[in-house]
Amino acid sequence: MTGTATAIAHPNIAFIKYWGNRDDALRLPANGSISMNLAELHTQTSVSFRDDLRSDILTIDGKEISGAALARVKAFMDQVRRLAPDAGYAEIVSKNNFPIGVGIASSAAAFSALALAAARAAGLNLKEKEYSRLARLGSGSACRSVPDGFCEWNYGSGDEDSFAVSISPASHWGLIDLIALISDTHKKVGSSAGHVSALTSPFQSERIRTAPERIAKCRQAILEKDFKALAEVSEQDMIMMHSVMMTQDPPLFYWEPLTIRVIKAVHEWREEGLDCFATIDAGPNVHVICTAEAAPTVREQLVKIKGIREILSSGPGGKAELL
Numbered sequence: 001m002t003g004t005a006t007a008i009a010h011p012n013i014a015f016i017k018y019w020g021n022r023d024d025a026l027r028l029p030a031n032g033s034i035s036m037n038l039a040e041l042h043t044q045t046s047v048s049f050r051d052d053l054r055s056d057i058l059t060i061d062g063k064e065i066s067g068a069a070l071a072r073v074k075a076f077m078d079q080v081r082r083l084a085p086d087a088g089y090a091e092i093v094s095k096n097n098f099p100i101g102v103g104i105a106s107s108a109a110a111f112s113a114l115a116l117a118a119a120r121a122a123g124l125n126l127k128e129k130e131y132s133r134l135a136r137l138g139s140g141s142a143c144r145s146v147p148d149g150f151c152e153w154n155y156g157s158g159d160e161d162s163f164a165v166s167i168s169p170a171s172h173w174g175l176i177d178l179i180a181l182i183s184d185t186h187k188k189v190g191s192s193a194g195h196v197s198a199l200t201s202p203f204q205s206e207r208i209r210t211a212p213e214r215i216a217k218c219r220q221a222i223l224e225k226d227f228k229a230l231a232e233v234s235e236q237d238m239i240m241m242h243s244v245m246m247t248q249d250p251p252l253f254y255w256e257p258l259t260i261r262v263i264k265a266v267h268e269w270r271e272e273g274l275d276c277f278a279t280i281d282a283g284p285n286v287h288v289i290c291t292a293e294a295a296p297t298v299r300e301q302l303v304k305i306k307g308i309r310e311i312l313s314s315g316p317g318g319k320a321e322l323l
Helices: 067-083 106-121 128-138 140-145 191-196 204-224 227-247 257-271 295-303
Strands: 003-009 012-016 021-023 033-037 043-049 057-060 090-096 150-153 164-168 176-181 276-279 286-290 310-314
Touching (some): 003 106, 012 140, 012 204, 012 227, 012 276, 033 140, 033 204, 057 067, 067 090, 067 106, 090 106, 106 128, 106 140, 128 140, 140 150, 140 191, 164 204, 176 295, 227 286, 257 276, 257 286, 257 295, 295 310
Parallel strands (some): 057 090
Antiparallel strands (some): 003 043, 012 033, 033 150, 043 090, 150 164, 176 286
């Protein structure tokens, strides 16, 4: 069969983190999570099924991809082919307007865009929750980039009900994410590999046990636009996740010395009255979340910190969409 479709999706920043699976093959999470899509950052992906191909072809940002990254995408495309048996091999072309593989959820944007484009090119017409489930099979956090705005990934009982839903639309709360880019070097150990070892940390079981309480606090803080509450629960959850990373076997040390400097500076600014807090995914780069009112001052302060390569800025983003 032949068919072509293009989709665009945004990365997301998690306030309550996803780390560890109870089923690695299905990417069923060890706990639920909550995130915000990032409007100014996006991945655009086109999928073209072609009868002349003998294998899937992947190009990212103008470079043809092979090895483990291609194998991961091929495995995902096999999931699409299970839903659409007539679909053959495809050419996949993906473009990003932000650095990938550095802890800015590039895989979330990539697989949510791929889920929409591949399914439509294969002739499928799925509902949002089905796109979210499909995206999850490529990258767990990708399920959260499918719905609009502020999203919660339901823990679920299994494959059928483990997907993300929108808590509130992007228009609900004009938060700003100032991303302090400390490194744009592709990380040596990706999230997928790290998830597998999460339970080797003595702290993971406690993090999982207490996650529902933090999820409830985070959800309420978003719905009520309570910045103080969101800051407290998000920073607590971030520190807990990185504590697990650093104590699992083998340990993962994503933070750089500059990462710590930025975290400590953000704490000082908040104590001085600025509405801002720090959160970090699987990488060294610091997401400084702040109110729209505080954002100009926070940016001015970040610029003064030597070593930050670039500061990316984004408000809340919408859902993944077919173009």
